[in-house]
Amino acid sequence: MRKKLIVYLDRKPIEIVIRNYTLADIEGMIDIQRASFPPPFPSELWWNEEQLREHVTRFPEGAICAEMNGRLIGSMTALRVSESQLEGSHTWEQVTGAGYIRNHDPNGTTLYVVDLCVVPDMRKAGIGKWLMQSMYEVVVHSRLSRLLGGGRMPGYHLHADSVSAEDYLTGVTTGEYNDPVISFLLRCGRMPVGVMPHYLEDEESCNYAALMEWKNPFYNE
The missing domain is CATH 3.40.630.30 (Gcn5-related N-acetyltransferase (GNAT))
Known part of the structure; x- marks a missing residue:
């Protein structure tokens, strides 16, 4: 390339x-x-x-x-x-x-x-x-078929006492929360497919990561 x-x-x-x-x-x-x-x-x-x-x-x-x-x-x-x-x-x-x-x-x-x-x-x-x-x-x-990867959720520690990691991720997708990494990935076309605990030692994300994918629109099995 x-x-x-x-x-x-x-x-x-x-x-x-x-x-x-x-x-x-x-x-x-x-x-x-x-x-x-x-x-x-x-x-x-x-x-x-x-x-x-x-x-x-x-x-x-x-x-x-x-x-x-x-x-x-x-x-x-x-x-x-x-x-x-x-x-x-x-x-x-x-x-x-x-x-x-x-x-x-x-x-x-x-x-x-x-x-x-x-x-x-x-x-x-x-x-x-x-x-x-x-x-x-x-x-x-x-x-x-797709691109996949775990995205940090560095804004999650600010809300971890009141919402689960799953609900925080949903809140980012609906605009309730703004997360510098997840919001960036959404702007790039990535979509959330789940949350991974203990993904990476990351205090800000409380060790969680959002699993985010981009599906190949031209993929044919």
């Missing part, structure tokens, strides 16, 4: 490129994490070189990045999984192989999102939405 786009930041048009990241981009990919998750966020939770090598060599189609003037400003990673891998409840660590995607199934019909990240100074330019749209294109091109 490689395509050029014009995005707007503070009303100024900026040309970016969305493409597959490669082994040559490893340092740039880690720089995205470094900028997005500065201390006190533990650096050992950033992507490491071994994980990135697995992404690029095991499933390069699911490894995409956004670049501006030679600088990487965002990335999105996914793997293919089978329906059997999604039976029952799962955690991020289980379904992504702890981020190493060694459980990638070349015959899987679901594209599962591992990570989406944009550097702070470019987050108002719509980069995340364009990365998501590009991953939808991977779904269509690969003739997969």
Whole structure:
């Protein structure tokens, strides 16, 4: 994948490129994490070189990045999984192989999102939405049934004493609550299919995640 786009930041048009990241981009990919998750966020939770090598060599189609003037400003990673891998409840660590995607199934019909990240100074330019749209294109091109992934619910801790995680998610879809992550995913066309407890250690989300999907409108079994 490689395509050029014009995005707007503070009303100024900026040309970016969305493409597959490669082994040559490893340092740039880690720089995205470094900028997005500065201390006190533990650096050992950033992507490491071994994980990135697995992404690029095991499933390069699911490894995409956004670049501006030679600088990487965002990335999105996914793997293919089978329906059997999604039976029952799962955690991020289980379904992504702890981020190493060694459980990638070349015959899987679901594209599962591992990570989406944009550097702070470019987050108002719509980069995340364009990365998501590009991953939808991977779904269509690969003739997969859907894109799926767990979305953080960072606003949930503000309401956890009074509503369940399921009711909070419903409230976001009806406009009762606004959640920075779930509302973004809804604007990208993702739809909720359920709530996963103990998905990721995440105090703001009370360790819950909303399972959100985008169905391929062209999929034919």
